[in-house]
Amino acid sequence: MALTLEIVTPEARVYSGPIDTVVIPTVMGEIGILPGHIPLITQMTEGELRVTKDGKVQILVVGTGFAQIDGDKVSVLAEPAIALEKIDEHAVETALQRAQDALKAKDALEPAEIERLESVVRFSVAQLTVKRRGR
Amino acid sequence: MASTRDIRRRIKSVKNTRQITKAMELVAASKMKKAQQAALASRPYAQLLAKILVALAPNTSEQLHPFLVRRTVKTRGILLITSDKGLCGPLNANLFKIVAEIKTPAKFYSVGRKGTQFLARTKRDLIADFPVQDRAPFSEVKVAIDFVVKQYLEGVIDTIEIVYPRFKNTLVQEPVIRPVLPLDNLRQFIESIQRHAGAVAEEEINSQRLFHFEPSAESVLNALLPFYVHREIYQFVLSTRASEHSARMVAMKTAKDNATKLVGELTLEYNKARQAAITQEILEIAASSFSSA
Numbered sequence: 001m002a003l004t005l006e007i008v009t010p011e012a013r014v015y016s017g018p019i020d021t022v023v024i025p026t027v028m029g030e031i032g033i034l035p036g037h038i039p040l041i042t043q044m045t046e047g048e049l050r051v052t053k054d055g056k057v058q059i060l061v062v063g064t065g066f067a068q069i070d071g072d073k074v075s076v077l078a079e080p081a082i083a084l085e086k087i088d089e090h091a092v093e094t095a096l097q098r099a100q101d102a103l104k105a106k107d108a109l110e111p112a113e114i115e116r117l118e119s120v121v122r123f124s125v126a127q128l129t130v131k132r133r134g135r
Numbered sequence: 136m137a138s139t140r141d142i143r144r145r146i147k148s149v150k151n152t153r154q155i156t157k158a159m160e161l162v163a164a165s166k167m168k169k170a171q172q173a174a175l176a177s178r179p180y181a182q183l184l185a186k187i188l189v190a191l192a193p194n195t196s197e198q199l200h201p202f203l204v205r206r207t208v209k210t211r212g213i214l215l216i217t218s219d220k221g222l223c224g225p226l227n228a229n230l231f232k233i234v235a236e237i238k239t240p241a242k243f244y245s246v247g248r249k250g251t252q253f254l255a256r257t258k259r260d261l262i263a264d265f266p267v268q269d270r271a272p273f274s275e276v277k278v279a280i281d282f283v284v285k286q287y288l289e290g291v292i293d294t295i296e297i298v299y300p301r302f303k304n305t306l307v308q309e310p311v312i313r314p315v316l317p318l319d320n321l322r323q324f325i326e327s328i329q330r331h332a333g334a335v336a337e338e339e340i341n342s343q344r345l346f347h348f349e350p351s352a353e354s355v356l357n358a359l360l361p362f363y364v365h366r367e368i369y370q371f372v373l374s375t376r377a378s379e380h381s382a383r384m385v386a387m388k389t390a391k392d393n394a395t396k397l398v399g400e401l402t403l404e405y406n407k408a409r410q411a412a413i414t415q416e417i418l419e420i421a422a423s424s425f426s427s428a
Contacts, residue, residue, distance in 0.1 A: 010177045010366070028349050041190055042349040043358055066359065068187050070346075077183050112281060116274075 003035050005051060007060065007076040014081045015051070015060065022074055023050040024067050033074055040069045044078065046122040048130045059084040061127045064119060080123070087131045096124035139412065142405040146398060153394035159222070160387035166269070167305070167380035173271075174302055174377040177370060184363060190346045191356060199353060201288055202318050202360045211241040212292030213312075214283055216299040216372055217250035218379040219269070224386035226300055226379060227253070229310040233298050234259070242292050244283050246276070246372065262286070271372050280368045284361070287316055299371045300378035306385060308378035315367060318360070 005022055007015040023032045025047025044065045051058045065078035099120040106114060215234060217227050227249045234243075234253070245251040245264040254261040265279035286292050295316040300308040348355050 006183070008179045008183055010180050010369075011173075012176055013179050026349060031349075039190075039346045040349065041187060041346050041355055043355055066187055066355070068183070068190065068346075070190070075183050075186065077180065077187065112277075 003033065003072050003074055005074045005076070007049075007062070007078060007081050009078055009081050011080075014078075014083070015076075017053075019051050019053045019074075020055075021052045023048075024074075024076065025049060025062065026067070033069055035072055037069050039071070040067075042067050042069075044076070046119065046126045048126060049076070049078075049081075059130055061087065061123070061130055063123045082127065084130060087127050089128065089131055092124050092127045092131075096121060096128070099124065139405060139408045142401055142408060146401045146405065149394050149397050149401065153391055153398065156387045156390040156394060160384055160391055163380050163384035163387055167377065167384050169270075170373070170377040170380050171302070171305075174370075174373040177366075177373070181366070181370065184359075184366060187359065188363065191348075191352065191359065193345075199356055200360055202316055202364065205317055206293045208293045209240065210292050211237070211239060212244065212283060212287060212295045213237065213241050214244045214246065214279070214295065214297045214368070215250040215254065216297065216375045217245070217247035217253075218375070219248040219266075221249065222386060223379055223383035226308060226382040230298055230300060233310055233312055242286075244279065246279050247375070262291075267372065269376070271369075271376050273369055276369050276372050277365065280365055284316070284364065297368060297371050299375045300382075302374040302377040302381065305381045308382055313371070315364060 002018045002020065003022065005015055005017065005019045006013070021032060021034050023030050024042070025045055026042045027045050028042070030047070031042070044062060044067050046063050047061070049060045049062050051060065060081055060083050062076065062078040062081045065076065065081075067077070068075045099117045102109070103114065103117050103121070109117075213234070215230065217230055221227070230250070231253050235257070241260065243254050243259050243261045245254055245261060246267050248264075248266075251261070251264040254264075263282060265275070265282070267275045267279070283292075283295055287295050294314060296312055296314045298310070298312045301311045303309055
Protein backbone atom coordinates (compact mmCIF):
# COMPACT_ATOMS: atom_id res chain seq x y z
CA MET A 1 0.00 0.00 0.00
CA ALA A 2 1.39 3.35 -0.97
CA LEU A 3 2.05 6.13 1.47
CA THR A 4 0.30 9.47 1.31
CA LEU A 5 2.38 12.51 2.08
CA GLU A 6 1.09 15.88 3.11
CA ILE A 7 3.32 18.85 3.83
CA VAL A 8 1.70 22.01 5.14
CA THR A 9 3.11 25.36 6.17
CA PRO A 10 1.21 28.31 7.63
CA GLU A 11 1.05 29.83 4.15
CA ALA A 12 -0.02 26.89 2.06
CA ARG A 13 -0.22 23.16 1.48
CA VAL A 14 3.12 22.52 -0.16
CA TYR A 15 2.79 18.86 -1.05
CA SER A 16 -0.04 16.42 -1.12
CA GLY A 17 -0.19 13.08 -2.86
CA PRO A 18 0.82 9.42 -2.93
CA ILE A 19 4.53 8.57 -2.63
CA ASP A 20 6.76 5.52 -2.26
CA THR A 21 9.10 6.57 0.53
CA VAL A 22 10.16 9.72 2.31
CA VAL A 23 13.20 10.67 4.37
CA ILE A 24 12.53 13.19 7.13
CA PRO A 25 15.16 15.20 9.04
CA THR A 26 14.35 14.91 12.76
CA VAL A 27 16.11 16.14 15.86
CA MET A 28 17.42 12.61 16.36
CA GLY A 29 18.73 12.28 12.81
CA GLU A 30 17.21 11.42 9.48
CA ILE A 31 14.53 8.77 9.41
CA GLY A 32 13.24 6.95 6.36
CA ILE A 33 9.56 6.14 6.20
CA LEU A 34 8.33 3.11 4.33
CA PRO A 35 4.78 1.75 4.18
CA GLY A 36 3.87 -0.02 7.42
CA HIS A 37 5.83 2.29 9.71
CA ILE A 38 4.73 2.36 13.34
CA PRO A 39 2.61 5.36 14.35
CA LEU A 40 5.10 8.06 15.24
CA ILE A 41 5.20 11.71 16.14
CA THR A 42 8.54 13.39 15.91
CA GLN A 43 10.15 16.80 16.08
CA MET A 44 11.69 17.98 12.85
CA THR A 45 14.75 20.10 12.39
CA GLU A 46 16.05 22.17 9.49
CA GLY A 47 17.25 19.94 6.68
CA GLU A 48 16.33 18.19 3.49
CA LEU A 49 13.28 16.06 3.05
CA ARG A 50 13.56 13.53 0.24
CA VAL A 51 10.45 12.21 -1.42
CA THR A 52 10.70 9.19 -3.70
CA LYS A 53 7.91 8.57 -6.14
CA ASP A 54 8.05 6.15 -9.08
CA GLY A 55 11.82 5.95 -8.75
CA LYS A 56 12.24 9.72 -8.96
CA VAL A 57 13.56 11.69 -6.03
CA GLN A 58 12.22 15.10 -5.19
CA ILE A 59 13.98 17.20 -2.62
CA LEU A 60 12.42 19.81 -0.37
CA VAL A 61 14.16 21.88 2.25
CA VAL A 62 12.16 22.23 5.44
CA GLY A 63 12.46 24.32 8.58
CA THR A 64 11.56 23.28 12.10
CA GLY A 65 8.27 21.55 12.70
CA PHE A 66 6.63 18.26 13.46
CA ALA A 67 5.90 15.10 11.54
CA GLN A 68 3.16 12.62 12.20
CA ILE A 69 3.11 9.13 10.76
CA ASP A 70 -0.22 7.45 11.18
CA GLY A 71 -0.71 4.21 9.26
CA ASP A 72 -0.07 5.02 5.63
CA LYS A 73 -0.44 8.76 6.13
CA VAL A 74 2.58 10.98 6.63
CA SER A 75 1.79 14.53 7.71
CA VAL A 76 4.52 17.11 7.93
CA LEU A 77 4.03 20.41 9.68
CA ALA A 78 6.88 22.66 8.64
CA GLU A 79 7.73 26.30 8.92
CA PRO A 80 8.86 26.93 6.23
CA ALA A 81 9.19 24.38 3.42
CA ILE A 82 10.54 24.98 -0.06
CA ALA A 83 11.02 22.75 -3.09
CA LEU A 84 14.54 22.40 -4.47
CA GLU A 85 13.68 23.96 -7.83
CA LYS A 86 12.23 27.00 -6.14
CA ILE A 87 15.29 27.86 -4.06
CA ASP A 88 16.71 31.20 -5.12
CA GLU A 89 20.38 30.86 -4.33
CA HIS A 90 21.05 34.56 -4.42
CA ALA A 91 18.16 35.44 -2.12
CA VAL A 92 19.22 32.73 0.32
CA GLU A 93 22.79 34.02 0.36
CA THR A 94 21.69 37.55 1.19
CA ALA A 95 19.35 36.26 3.88
CA LEU A 96 22.17 34.20 5.34
CA GLN A 97 24.51 37.16 5.26
CA ARG A 98 21.96 39.38 6.96
CA ALA A 99 21.33 36.86 9.71
CA GLN A 100 25.03 36.32 10.29
CA ASP A 101 25.68 40.06 10.43
CA ALA A 102 22.90 40.48 12.94
CA LEU A 103 24.31 37.65 15.01
CA LYS A 104 27.69 39.37 15.32
CA ALA A 105 26.19 41.77 17.85
CA LYS A 106 25.01 38.85 19.93
CA ASP A 107 25.14 40.65 23.28
CA ALA A 108 22.66 43.29 22.22
CA LEU A 109 20.07 40.73 21.14
CA GLU A 110 17.39 38.96 23.10
CA PRO A 111 17.76 35.19 23.44
CA ALA A 112 14.61 34.60 21.43
CA GLU A 113 15.93 36.75 18.61
CA ILE A 114 19.25 34.89 18.60
CA GLU A 115 17.37 31.62 18.42
CA ARG A 116 15.35 32.89 15.48
CA LEU A 117 18.41 34.14 13.62
CA GLU A 118 20.25 30.89 14.18
CA SER A 119 17.26 29.05 12.82
CA VAL A 120 17.42 31.29 9.72
CA VAL A 121 21.11 30.47 9.35
CA ARG A 122 20.51 26.74 9.66
CA PHE A 123 17.66 26.85 7.17
CA SER A 124 19.69 28.94 4.71
CA VAL A 125 22.73 26.69 4.99
CA ALA A 126 20.57 23.63 4.44
CA GLN A 127 19.10 25.22 1.31
CA LEU A 128 22.51 26.15 -0.09
CA THR A 129 24.03 22.73 0.61
CA VAL A 130 21.22 20.93 -1.11
CA LYS A 131 21.13 23.35 -4.04
CA ARG A 132 24.86 23.22 -4.72
CA ARG A 133 25.20 19.48 -4.35
CA GLY A 134 22.78 19.02 -7.21
CA ARG A 135 25.34 20.24 -9.76
CA MET B 136 -36.16 76.89 -1.21
CA ALA B 137 -32.36 76.93 -1.30
CA SER B 138 -30.85 78.90 -4.12
CA THR B 139 -29.52 77.03 -7.13
CA ARG B 140 -25.98 78.02 -6.33
CA ASP B 141 -26.21 76.55 -2.82
CA ILE B 142 -27.53 73.30 -4.19
CA ARG B 143 -24.82 73.18 -6.80
CA ARG B 144 -22.22 73.63 -4.10
CA ARG B 145 -23.70 70.80 -2.05
CA ILE B 146 -23.79 68.47 -5.04
CA LYS B 147 -20.14 69.15 -5.64
CA SER B 148 -19.15 68.42 -2.06
CA VAL B 149 -21.17 65.21 -1.92
CA LYS B 150 -19.59 64.10 -5.19
CA ASN B 151 -16.16 64.72 -3.69
CA THR B 152 -17.05 62.60 -0.68
CA ARG B 153 -18.30 59.88 -2.97
CA GLN B 154 -15.03 59.92 -4.84
CA ILE B 155 -13.09 59.44 -1.62
CA THR B 156 -15.28 56.67 -0.26
CA LYS B 157 -15.14 54.93 -3.61
CA ALA B 158 -11.35 55.03 -3.58
CA MET B 159 -11.29 53.73 -0.01
CA GLU B 160 -13.65 50.95 -0.95
CA LEU B 161 -11.38 49.83 -3.76
CA VAL B 162 -8.31 49.95 -1.54
CA ALA B 163 -10.09 48.00 1.19
CA ALA B 164 -11.32 45.45 -1.34
CA SER B 165 -7.85 44.65 -2.60
CA LYS B 166 -6.42 44.52 0.91
CA MET B 167 -9.33 42.38 2.01
CA LYS B 168 -8.57 39.79 -0.63
CA LYS B 169 -5.01 39.42 0.58
CA ALA B 170 -5.97 39.38 4.25
CA GLN B 171 -8.70 36.80 3.67
CA GLN B 172 -6.34 34.58 1.76
CA ALA B 173 -3.77 34.80 4.53
CA ALA B 174 -6.40 33.98 7.14
CA LEU B 175 -7.73 31.01 5.20
CA ALA B 176 -4.43 29.63 3.93
CA SER B 177 -3.30 28.53 7.36
CA ARG B 178 -6.37 26.41 7.94
CA PRO B 179 -4.86 23.05 6.86
CA TYR B 180 -1.97 23.86 9.14
CA ALA B 181 -4.25 24.42 12.12
CA GLN B 182 -6.05 21.17 11.37
CA LEU B 183 -2.85 19.17 11.31
CA LEU B 184 -1.69 20.82 14.52
CA ALA B 185 -4.98 19.82 16.12
CA LYS B 186 -4.51 16.23 14.95
CA ILE B 187 -1.08 16.01 16.53
CA LEU B 188 -2.44 17.43 19.77
CA VAL B 189 -5.17 14.81 19.73
CA ALA B 190 -2.57 12.09 19.40
CA LEU B 191 -0.60 13.61 22.26
CA ALA B 192 -3.56 13.95 24.60
CA PRO B 193 -3.40 10.46 26.20
CA ASN B 194 0.21 11.15 27.12
CA THR B 195 -0.34 14.42 28.91
CA SER B 196 -0.91 15.29 32.50
CA GLU B 197 -1.28 18.61 34.24
CA GLN B 198 2.17 18.60 35.76
CA LEU B 199 3.94 18.21 32.47
CA HIS B 200 3.85 21.82 31.37
CA PRO B 201 3.02 25.19 33.02
CA PHE B 202 0.48 25.89 30.26
CA LEU B 203 -1.60 22.94 31.46
CA VAL B 204 -1.70 23.81 35.16
CA ARG B 205 -5.00 25.08 36.46
CA ARG B 206 -4.84 28.06 38.83
CA THR B 207 -7.35 30.01 40.83
CA VAL B 208 -8.11 33.04 38.74
CA LYS B 209 -7.37 36.28 40.55
CA THR B 210 -6.50 38.51 37.64
CA ARG B 211 -7.58 37.85 34.10
CA GLY B 212 -5.31 38.80 31.25
CA ILE B 213 -7.13 40.20 28.26
CA LEU B 214 -5.46 40.79 24.93
CA LEU B 215 -7.57 43.09 22.82
CA ILE B 216 -6.94 42.95 19.09
CA THR B 217 -8.40 45.86 17.09
CA SER B 218 -7.67 47.82 13.95
CA ASP B 219 -5.33 50.79 13.81
CA LYS B 220 -7.67 52.95 11.81
CA GLY B 221 -11.35 53.78 12.03
CA LEU B 222 -13.96 54.04 9.30
CA CYS B 223 -14.71 50.38 9.44
CA GLY B 224 -18.28 50.34 10.66
CA PRO B 225 -19.15 48.92 14.08
CA LEU B 226 -16.17 46.54 14.10
CA ASN B 227 -14.24 48.05 17.00
CA ALA B 228 -17.28 49.29 18.88
CA ASN B 229 -18.58 45.72 19.07
CA LEU B 230 -15.31 44.59 20.64
CA PHE B 231 -15.45 47.41 23.17
CA LYS B 232 -18.89 46.20 24.25
CA ILE B 233 -17.35 42.86 25.21
CA VAL B 234 -14.57 44.60 27.09
CA ALA B 235 -17.04 46.84 28.90
CA GLU B 236 -18.79 43.77 30.26
CA ILE B 237 -15.66 42.54 32.04
CA LYS B 238 -16.15 43.47 35.68
CA THR B 239 -13.70 41.10 37.38
CA PRO B 240 -10.15 42.30 38.04
CA ALA B 241 -8.21 42.14 34.81
CA LYS B 242 -5.12 43.46 33.17
CA PHE B 243 -5.23 44.52 29.55
CA TYR B 244 -2.89 44.24 26.61
CA SER B 245 -3.62 45.75 23.27
CA VAL B 246 -2.72 45.21 19.64
CA GLY B 247 -4.11 47.98 17.46
CA ARG B 248 -4.34 51.70 18.09
CA LYS B 249 -8.13 51.89 18.42
CA GLY B 250 -8.12 49.39 21.26
CA THR B 251 -5.32 51.22 23.04
CA GLN B 252 -7.24 54.48 22.84
CA PHE B 253 -10.38 52.85 24.15
CA LEU B 254 -8.63 51.22 27.10
CA ALA B 255 -6.92 54.47 27.99
CA ARG B 256 -10.15 56.42 27.72
CA THR B 257 -12.11 54.03 29.94
CA LYS B 258 -9.21 53.97 32.43
CA ARG B 259 -8.65 50.24 32.29
CA ASP B 260 -5.48 48.65 33.61
CA LEU B 261 -3.55 48.77 30.36
CA ILE B 262 -0.17 47.09 30.81
CA ALA B 263 1.25 47.31 27.32
CA ASP B 264 0.31 47.98 23.75
CA PHE B 265 2.02 46.67 20.65
CA PRO B 266 2.08 48.24 17.22
CA VAL B 267 1.56 45.76 14.42
CA GLN B 268 1.77 46.73 10.77
CA ASP B 269 -1.14 46.20 8.47
CA ARG B 270 0.22 43.09 6.81
CA ALA B 271 0.90 41.67 10.28
CA PRO B 272 4.30 40.00 9.98
CA PHE B 273 4.70 37.16 12.45
CA SER B 274 7.83 38.70 13.97
CA GLU B 275 5.87 41.73 15.21
CA VAL B 276 3.00 39.72 16.60
CA LYS B 277 5.47 37.42 18.31
CA VAL B 278 6.75 40.29 20.46
CA ALA B 279 3.25 40.81 21.83
CA ILE B 280 2.65 37.11 22.38
CA ASP B 281 5.97 36.56 24.13
CA PHE B 282 5.29 39.46 26.47
CA VAL B 283 1.83 38.26 27.43
CA VAL B 284 2.97 34.67 27.88
CA LYS B 285 5.85 35.85 30.07
CA GLN B 286 3.44 37.77 32.28
CA TYR B 287 1.35 34.64 32.52
CA LEU B 288 4.28 32.46 33.54
CA GLU B 289 5.38 35.03 36.12
CA GLY B 290 1.92 34.94 37.66
CA VAL B 291 1.01 38.57 36.97
CA ILE B 292 -2.08 37.28 35.20
CA ASP B 293 -3.83 33.94 35.63
CA THR B 294 -5.48 33.59 32.26
CA ILE B 295 -4.86 34.74 28.74
CA GLU B 296 -8.01 35.61 26.87
CA ILE B 297 -8.21 37.17 23.45
CA VAL B 298 -10.90 39.58 22.34
CA TYR B 299 -11.00 39.89 18.57
CA PRO B 300 -13.40 40.07 15.63
CA ARG B 301 -13.72 36.56 14.21
CA PHE B 302 -13.84 36.58 10.45
CA LYS B 303 -16.84 34.62 9.21
CA ASN B 304 -17.31 36.11 5.77
CA THR B 305 -17.17 39.48 4.10
CA LEU B 306 -20.45 40.61 5.60
CA VAL B 307 -20.27 38.98 9.01
CA GLN B 308 -17.57 39.52 11.60
CA GLU B 309 -18.34 38.21 15.02
CA PRO B 310 -16.78 39.80 18.11
CA VAL B 311 -15.66 36.99 20.40
CA ILE B 312 -13.64 36.37 23.54
CA ARG B 313 -11.54 33.23 23.48
CA PRO B 314 -9.55 31.77 26.35
CA VAL B 315 -6.09 30.62 25.26
CA LEU B 316 -4.31 29.80 28.50
CA PRO B 317 -4.36 27.78 30.64
CA LEU B 318 -5.08 24.81 28.46
CA ASP B 319 -6.50 23.18 31.56
CA ASN B 320 -8.89 20.74 30.08
CA LEU B 321 -6.90 19.47 27.17
CA ARG B 322 -9.53 17.16 25.78
CA GLN B 323 -12.26 19.77 25.82
CA PHE B 324 -9.84 22.25 24.39
CA ILE B 325 -8.88 19.92 21.58
CA GLU B 326 -12.51 19.44 20.71
CA SER B 327 -12.92 23.18 20.53
CA ILE B 328 -10.01 23.64 18.16
CA GLN B 329 -11.32 20.84 16.03
CA ARG B 330 -14.55 22.69 15.71
CA HIS B 331 -12.58 25.83 15.12
CA ALA B 332 -10.31 24.31 12.50
CA GLY B 333 -13.28 22.94 10.64
CA ALA B 334 -13.96 19.44 9.50
CA VAL B 335 -11.41 17.08 10.98
CA ALA B 336 -12.85 13.81 9.81
CA GLU B 337 -14.84 11.84 12.36
CA GLU B 338 -12.80 8.64 12.11
CA GLU B 339 -9.62 10.51 12.85
CA ILE B 340 -10.98 11.69 16.17
CA ASN B 341 -12.04 8.19 17.08
CA SER B 342 -8.86 6.42 16.12
CA GLN B 343 -6.97 6.59 19.38
CA ARG B 344 -3.81 4.97 18.18
CA LEU B 345 -0.85 4.66 20.45
CA PHE B 346 1.87 6.79 19.02
CA HIS B 347 5.54 6.51 19.45
CA PHE B 348 7.25 9.81 20.23
CA GLU B 349 10.69 10.95 19.29
CA PRO B 350 12.68 12.09 21.24
CA SER B 351 9.97 11.73 23.95
CA ALA B 352 6.38 12.71 24.61
CA GLU B 353 7.51 15.42 27.04
CA SER B 354 9.93 16.91 24.61
CA VAL B 355 7.37 17.00 21.81
CA LEU B 356 4.81 18.50 24.17
CA ASN B 357 7.26 21.14 25.38
CA ALA B 358 7.98 22.17 21.82
CA LEU B 359 4.44 21.89 20.60
CA LEU B 360 2.53 23.85 23.23
CA PRO B 361 4.35 27.20 22.97
CA PHE B 362 4.34 26.71 19.23
CA TYR B 363 0.62 26.14 19.30
CA VAL B 364 -0.08 29.19 21.45
CA HIS B 365 1.94 31.37 19.08
CA ARG B 366 0.12 30.02 16.06
CA GLU B 367 -3.27 30.36 17.67
CA ILE B 368 -2.83 34.00 18.65
CA TYR B 369 -1.24 34.85 15.32
CA GLN B 370 -4.23 33.34 13.62
CA PHE B 371 -6.45 35.70 15.63
CA VAL B 372 -4.46 38.68 14.40
CA LEU B 373 -4.81 37.53 10.80
CA SER B 374 -8.51 37.08 11.35
CA THR B 375 -8.72 40.59 12.77
CA ARG B 376 -7.04 42.01 9.69
CA ALA B 377 -9.38 40.15 7.37
CA SER B 378 -12.37 41.36 9.39
CA GLU B 379 -11.09 44.93 9.43
CA HIS B 380 -10.73 45.21 5.68
CA SER B 381 -14.00 43.45 5.04
CA ALA B 382 -15.84 45.73 7.46
CA ARG B 383 -14.21 48.79 5.96
CA MET B 384 -15.09 47.76 2.44
CA VAL B 385 -18.72 47.22 3.40
CA ALA B 386 -18.87 50.51 5.31
CA MET B 387 -17.34 52.41 2.41
CA LYS B 388 -19.67 50.78 -0.06
CA THR B 389 -22.65 51.90 2.01
CA ALA B 390 -21.23 55.40 2.22
CA LYS B 391 -20.69 55.48 -1.52
CA ASP B 392 -24.22 54.27 -2.21
CA ASN B 393 -25.64 56.86 0.17
CA ALA B 394 -23.66 59.59 -1.55
CA THR B 395 -24.96 58.48 -4.94
CA LYS B 396 -28.51 58.59 -3.63
CA LEU B 397 -27.96 62.00 -2.14
CA VAL B 398 -26.53 63.34 -5.39
CA GLY B 399 -29.61 62.07 -7.19
CA GLU B 400 -31.95 63.80 -4.77
CA LEU B 401 -29.98 67.02 -4.85
CA THR B 402 -29.87 67.02 -8.64
CA LEU B 403 -33.63 66.65 -8.74
CA GLU B 404 -34.02 69.51 -6.33
CA TYR B 405 -31.56 71.60 -8.34
CA ASN B 406 -33.44 70.99 -11.59
CA LYS B 407 -36.71 71.86 -9.93
CA ALA B 408 -35.27 75.10 -8.61
CA ARG B 409 -33.78 75.90 -12.01
CA GLN B 410 -37.06 75.18 -13.78
CA ALA B 411 -38.94 77.30 -11.27
CA ALA B 412 -36.58 80.20 -11.90
CA ILE B 413 -37.00 79.89 -15.67
CA THR B 414 -40.78 79.71 -15.43
CA GLN B 415 -40.72 82.72 -13.18
CA GLU B 416 -38.64 84.66 -15.69
CA ILE B 417 -40.90 83.77 -18.61
CA LEU B 418 -43.94 84.82 -16.63
CA GLU B 419 -42.32 88.13 -15.85
CA ILE B 420 -41.41 88.76 -19.47
CA ALA B 421 -44.89 87.79 -20.64
CA ALA B 422 -46.51 89.99 -18.02
CA SER B 423 -44.35 92.99 -18.94
CA SER B 424 -45.00 92.56 -22.70
CA PHE B 425 -48.77 92.33 -22.03
CA SER B 426 -48.77 95.48 -19.95
CA SER B 427 -46.77 97.49 -22.47
CA ALA B 428 -48.91 96.32 -25.42
